[in-house]
Amino acid sequence: MIQFEKFTLSNGLRVIVHEDNTTPMAVVNIMYDVGARDENPEKTGFAHLFEHLMFGGSINIEDYETPLQMAGGENNAYTSNDLTNYYVQLPAENIETAFWLESDRMLSLAFSEKSLEVQRKVVCEEFKEHYINKPYGDVWFKLREMAYKVHPYRWLTIGKELSHIENATLADVKAFFAAHYNPSNAIMVVGGRVKTAQVRELAEKWFGDIPSGKKWDRHTPEEPAQTAPRREVVHADVPLDAIYKVYHMDQRLSHGYYVADLITEILGGGGSSRLFQTLVKEKKLFSNIDCYHFGTVDKGLLTIEGKLVKGVKMEEAEAAIEEELEKLKRDGISEKELTKVKNKTESAIAFEDMSVMTRCNNLAFYELLGDASLFNSDREKYFSVTVDDVLNYSRRYFDVNNSSTLCYYSKL
Amino acid sequence: MPNRTIAPPIKDAVDFELVLPRCDHHVLSNGVEVYSLNMGSEDTLQINWVFYAGAWYEKKKSLAAATNFLLKNGTSGRTAFEINEHFDYYGAYVNRSCYTETSEVTLHCLNKHVHALIPVIAEMFTDATFPEEELAIYKQNSLQRLKVNLQKSEFVAGRLIDSYLFGDKHPYGKYNNAEDYEALTREDLVGFYEEYYKKGRMVIFAAGKLPPDMIGELEKYFGSLPVRKHRETVEGIQHMIEPATQKKYRIMNDPNGVQAAIRLLRPFPNRHHPDFQKAQVLNNVLGGFFGSRLMGNIREDKGYTYGIYSYLLNFVHESGWMITTEAGRDVAEDTIKEIYNELELLREEEVDEEELMMTRNFIIGTVLGDLDGPFQVIGRWKNMILSGVDEAYFYQSLQVVRSITAKELQELANKYLQPDDFYELVVI
Numbered sequence: 001m002i003q004f005e006k007f008t009l010s011n012g013l014r015v016i017v018h019e020d021n022t023t024p025m026a027v028v029n030i031m032y033d034v035g036a037r038d039e040n041p042e043k044t045g046f047a048h049l050f051e052h053l054m055f056g057g058s059i060n061i062e063d064y065e066t067p068l069q070m071a072g073g074e075n076n077a078y079t080s081n082d083l084t085n086y087y088v089q090l091p092a093e094n095i096e097t098a099f100w101l102e103s104d105r106m107l108s109l110a111f112s113e114k115s116l117e118v119q120r121k122v123v124c125e126e127f128k129e130h131y132i133n134k135p136y137g138d139v140w141f142k143l144r145e146m147a148y149k150v151h152p153y154r155w156l157t158i159g160k161e162l163s164h165i166e167n168a169t170l171a172d173v174k175a176f177f178a179a180h181y182n183p184s185n186a187i188m189v190v191g192g193r194v195k196t197a198q199v200r201e202l203a204e205k206w207f208g209d210i211p212s213g214k215k216w217d218r219h220t221p222e223e224p225a226q227t228a229p230r231r232e233v234v235h236a237d238v239p240l241d242a243i244y245k246v247y248h249m250d251q252r253l254s255h256g257y258y259v260a261d262l263i264t265e266i267l268g269g270g271g272s273s274r275l276f277q278t279l280v281k282e283k284k285l286f287s288n289i290d291c292y293h294f295g296t297v298d299k300g301l302l303t304i305e306g307k308l309v310k311g312v313k314m315e316e317a318e319a320a321i322e323e324e325l326e327k328l329k330r331d332g333i334s335e336k337e338l339t340k341v342k343n344k345t346e347s348a349i350a351f352e353d354m355s356v357m358t359r360c361n362n363l364a365f366y367e368l369l370g371d372a373s374l375f376n377s378d379r380e381k382y383f384s385v386t387v388d389d390v391l392n393y394s395r396r397y398f399d400v401n402n403s404s405t406l407c408y409y410s411k412l
Numbered sequence: 413m414p415n416r417t418i419a420p421p422i423k424d425a426v427d428f429e430l431v432l433p434r435c436d437h438h439v440l441s442n443g444v445e446v447y448s449l450n451m452g453s454e455d456t457l458q459i460n461w462v463f464y465a466g467a468w469y470e471k472k473k474s475l476a477a478a479t480n481f482l483l484k485n486g487t488s489g490r491t492a493f494e495i496n497e498h499f500d501y502y503g504a505y506v507n508r509s510c511y512t513e514t515s516e517v518t519l520h521c522l523n524k525h526v527h528a529l530i531p532v533i534a535e536m537f538t539d540a541t542f543p544e545e546e547l548a549i550y551k552q553n554s555l556q557r558l559k560v561n562l563q564k565s566e567f568v569a570g571r572l573i574d575s576y577l578f579g580d581k582h583p584y585g586k587y588n589n590a591e592d593y594e595a596l597t598r599e600d601l602v603g604f605y606e607e608y609y610k611k612g613r614m615v616i617f618a619a620g621k622l623p624p625d626m627i628g629e630l631e632k633y634f635g636s637l638p639v640r641k642h643r644e645t646v647e648g649i650q651h652m653i654e655p656a657t658q659k660k661y662r663i664m665n666d667p668n669g670v671q672a673a674i675r676l677l678r679p680f681p682n683r684h685h686p687d688f689q690k691a692q693v694l695n696n697v698l699g700g701f702f703g704s705r706l707m708g709n710i711r712e713d714k715g716y717t718y719g720i721y722s723y724l725l726n727f728v729h730e731s732g733w734m735i736t737t738e739a740g741r742d743v744a745e746d747t748i749k750e751i752y753n754e755l756e757l758l759r760e761e762e763v764d765e766e767e768l769m770m771t772r773n774f775i776i777g778t779v780l781g782d783l784d785g786p787f788q789v790i791g792r793w794k795n796m797i798l799s800g801v802d803e804a805y806f807y808q809s810l811q812v813v814r815s816i817t818a819k820e821l822q823e824l825a826n827k828y829l830q831p832d833d834f835y836e837l838v839v840i
Contacts, residue, residue: 022453023784024428060416069703070770072425072777089781091428096420104416121715121740125671129718129738133671135563209413237668239559270505271484271496281493281549287556307560309552340501347456347503347522354454354785 001376002353004189004363005196009203011212013183016363016372017199018191020356026192027357028088028098030106031364033187034180035082036159037152037220037298045159048079049123049168050176054086056115059108064101071097079157082297083368089357092193096202103206106186109177116170123165127158135238136408139305146230146404147246147301151223182213187367191360223248223299230404235411240287241308243318244406246301247397249293253369258381259393260293260302265341266333266390267291267304267324272340274324275304285309285317297369302397314407325398332391345382425773426814428780432806435793438627440635445642447793448626449619451786457523457620458787460794461533461634464642465515465608468583469649472600473592478550479604480510483517485546487539492546495532504529512583513728514798523621527629534633537609542601551593558590566738568665569673569839576661576835577677577732579654584727615642615797619790653730655679661837669840672744676735676751678833680724683731683799687824689812691724691733694821696771697763698722698754698829699735701778703770705754706735714750716743728799733828744838758825762818775813 004018039046054077055064068075073090088098131137140156148154159165188207190199226248250256267275268291275289289306308317352358359375366374396402438446470476484506485492499506504521517536521529561567571587578585616634618626681688692700699706699722706720720737739747763771782788796805 025781025784065703066770067419069701069774069777071422072428072773072780074774074778074781091423091425091777091780093423093428094425097422100414100416100420107416118712118715122711122718125716125738125740126718128670128740133565133666133669133738135560205414237563239563240556270500272493272500277493277496280553284549284552287553307556310556336501340497340503343503344500345503347505347520350454350456350522351520354452354456354787356784 002359004372006372007200009183009208011183011208011210012215013203013207013210014187014367015199015203016187016189016367017194017196018189018356018360018363019194019196020191021193023192023356024092025089025356026092026095026098026190026194027360028095028102029189029191029357029360029364030086030102031187031189031368032084032086032180033185033368034084034216035080036155036157037081038180038216038218039152039155041152041155043164043168043172044155044161045123045157045165046168046172046176047084048157048159049119049165050173051077051079051084052119052123053109053115053173054105056112056119057110058101058105059110061101061104062110064105067097068101073098081153081157083365085361085364087357087361095190095194099202099206102188103210106181106183106207107210109173111170111174113170116168116173120165120168123158124162127162127165131156131158136242139244139406139408142232142234143244143246143301143404143406146232146406147248148223150221151298152220153223153296153298153300178213180216183207183210184213184215187364189360189364189367191363192356220298226402229400231407232405233407233409235409237412238408238410239412240310241312241314241410242408243306243308243314243321244408245304245321246404247399247402249300249302249397251299252295252297255381255385255389256393259385259389260397262338262341262345262382262385263390263394263397264291264293264302265344266328266337269341269344274328275306275321278324279306279320283320285312285320314409318405318407325394328394329391329398332387332394335387338385338387338390342382342385346379349379424769425776425780428776430776430780430783430810432783432792432803433789435790439641440631442635442637442639443641444614444616444634444637444639446616446618446627446630447790447797448617448622449786449790449793450622451789452620455523455621457521457526457618457622458790459519460617460790461517461537462514462615462617462642462794462798463516463609464513464613465604466511466513466583467586468513468651469608470604472595473586474554474588475596475600475604476515476608477510478547478596479542479601479609480508480515482542482546482550482601483508483536483540483609485550486541486543487535488541489535489539490532492543495536498532499529502528506533523623526623530629530633537634538637540605540609542598542605544598547596547598547601551596554593555590558588558593563666565665565669565671565673565839568663569675569837572661572663572839573675573677573734573835573837576656576837577679578730579652579656582651582653584725584730611638612640613642613644614639617790617794619786656835659832659835661835663837663839665839670741671738671840672741673839674737674739674744674747675837676748676834678733678828678835680731680733680828682727682729683801687827688724688731689809690816690820690824691828692809693771693775693813693816694758694824695722695724695733696775697767697821698758701774703774705757706751709754710737710739710747710750714743714746716740716747716750726795741840744840748836748838752831755825755829755831758829759822762822765818768818768821772813776810779810
């Protein structure tokens with residue numbers, strides 16, 4: 001159980017305090033309830049580009065990084081399909097510096113042309129580094145478009161195409177800021193060597209006079225249930241054939257999410273997992289195979305991906321995956337196997353919780369989902385999954401009509 | 413309403429007192445040393461078994477890495493699957509990693525399970541069988557991975573730049589080709605295992621919330637093995653550095669590539685050299701963090717790259733000073749020009765007081781933040797012990813950060829940041 005306190009400023013900013021006196025540091029984590037799912041389909045990649053611009057100077061502070069580094073602090077940020085998160089860690093004595101910097105950029109950015117121009121280029125290089133200049137780099141563009149027809153998860157956080165980023169204007173930037181960056185859409189978590197009273201005072205001082213803004217009214221279209229299998233074939237200059245299969249799974253807060261998470265462990269979690277043992281070690285059809293999902297808030301994708309051993313036929317490899325899934329759907333799993341994946345999950349959570357930064361980040365995420373105290377009930381939710389759940393959900397998820405398959409062939 | 417144009421007062425990070433939590437030190441009956449750190453609030457722990465079994469000792473390329481990887485793939489009593497299942501059942505993670513000097517096995521687990529796990533780790537060090545079939549799968553999968561990696565410009569660049577500085581026969585400069593994997597035999601692995609694991613030199617690092625009988629358990633399973641203490645020297649293994657004579661390289665790996673992997677590297681002495689700790693400070697100014705000169709110019713001003721960094725290589729015998737980035741293909745040559753401009757600026761002008769203060773504070777702040785987790789702290793101890801330096805070295809390095817002057821930095825820049833000393837590589 002982790003302890004925290006929560007209060008809300010009069011402008012709507014939610015503040016969570018997580019005291020931990022074992023560290024000399026303090027963490028200030030601000031999560032904005034905006035991600036790539038909130039983007040205009042014609043202007044994708046914007047939430048992430050905007051995250052870069054948050055470092056380009058705010059209304060009263062020309063440069064974000066220098067004063068923070070002067071205070072001995074470090075920071076970073078990330079954007080996902082669901083949210084944007086900014087976090088600072090610095091010596092606890094200097095915590096006010098983080099309040100000063102973060103409150104000023106919540107109040108208003110400097111909106112500099114130069115910053116936009118540079119960050120457009122930087123993000124384009126990021127796009128190239130991760131998605132163009134890499135073998136198999138385009139896979140997730142294709143898979144998302146195949147699996148989602150209406151939900152905005154159909155594009156990646158980096159954006160659908162370079163041109164969307166290249167065409168971003170300062171007017172877009174201002175409109176985005178006005179819609180999403182305000183106390184009504186933000187959650188602040190302060191952790192480490194801090195006291196609640198001190199945080200309350202600092203929060204009132206630095207964030208109290210920021211206009212509350214409007215809560216973003218999210219109308220994310222729900223993805224209609226898939227009714228037929230989808231397939232696509234790609235031929236590319238890659239050395240090995242690869243196969244990707246994705247299946248729609250339940251949203252983050254549902255029981256089915258926890259079952260899906262354990263299913264990924266059963267199939268693809270490490271050396272004793274089913275797909276690895278059967279298809280890599282025994283049948284030698286794949287050189288590697290994985291099963292995972294992205295932990296998204298809305299309904300995500302249970303994914304199986306593998307690279308084929310040179311010479312193995314795609315049909316044979318795919319049939320072998322299907323056979324494993326059929327086995328799971330037919331026979332389910334034993335109590336022992338279920339205990340194994342629960343133990344792994346328990347352990348993974350304990351290691352993750354070691355860092356105060358991760359704890360703050362997770363508190364913000366659960367608050368964004370509806371309630372920070374969900375942090376403490378997550379473990380129980382995994383432990384409540386039964387062997388029957390695994391059987392029933394496997395049957396539902398691994399239905400051929402719920403599947404999208406990408407066969408990625410080597411041209412070399 | 414607060415005055416937002418004025419920064420709140422800060423305590424300079426250089427004024428913080430930093431204390432490296434002490435390690436307990438034990439010696440097992442066979443002389444093997446154990447460094448342990450009982451610290452942390454979660455019920456987690458980490459144990460690290462380090463062997464002097466890195467690439468430095470192999471007679472065939474990729475042998476050390478293959479032996480290290482396959483430690484976990486079968487003993488006379490258990491198949492690879494059974495070993496994996498055992499660790500997985502207890503939610504434990506067993507990682508193997510092979511470096512140039514050392515190779516390691518690391519266990520991460522909940523402390524309530526550690527007693528069930530240590531005996532199987534011990535089996536890996538006394539009774540690994542290296543089944544032919546496991547080796548065959550390893551070779552095939554390594555070859556496949558290599559093929560994919562060779563399509564990546566940054567992978568190709570990373571291999572080549574080290575080979576220019578150290579020569580492609582030296583452990584710091586050599587890299588594996590397909591034929592190296594193909595040439596591995598089971599006998600090679602068994603021989604390497606006998607010499608460098610079963611009768612090798614070992615040292616153990618344990619950290620986290622340790623059970624009270626931790627040392628007793630380690631004594632029970634490792635204290636009577638015929639391994640030797642890690643401080644014992646091994647005769648006769650020396651490697652000649654053969655630096656390339658050509659300094660500049662342009663390589664076309666993928667004609668359709670949209671980015672260029674850029675690497676600059678110059679030789680640098682190891683951490684015992686008096687300039688090493690000072691150079692760490694200069695390196696931070698140059699490219700060690702987000703507020704560095706290279707990042708400020710090449711990313712934040714020009715937008716040529718998503719990131720650019722510099723660092724000193726973490727090798728024991730020799731080091732090197734590296735600058736690395738992935739930049740747009742059409743701006744690759746401009747990027748290199750700007751890098752040299754930044755080196756020149758550091759040679760020509762003293763770093764101003766504010767920038768130097770920021771760099772000092774940032775380094776100290778980072779170290780402070782790094783000292784609050786048991787795994788980070790033991791990591792520092794491990795790095796110091798394996799490099800043959802002690803606690804005094806840690807405090808001395810902080811002293812250097814606090815006291816180095818702009819003039820000293822400029823002198824260092826003139827000594828080391830000379831363009832002609834750098835190997836320069838662009839891979840598209």
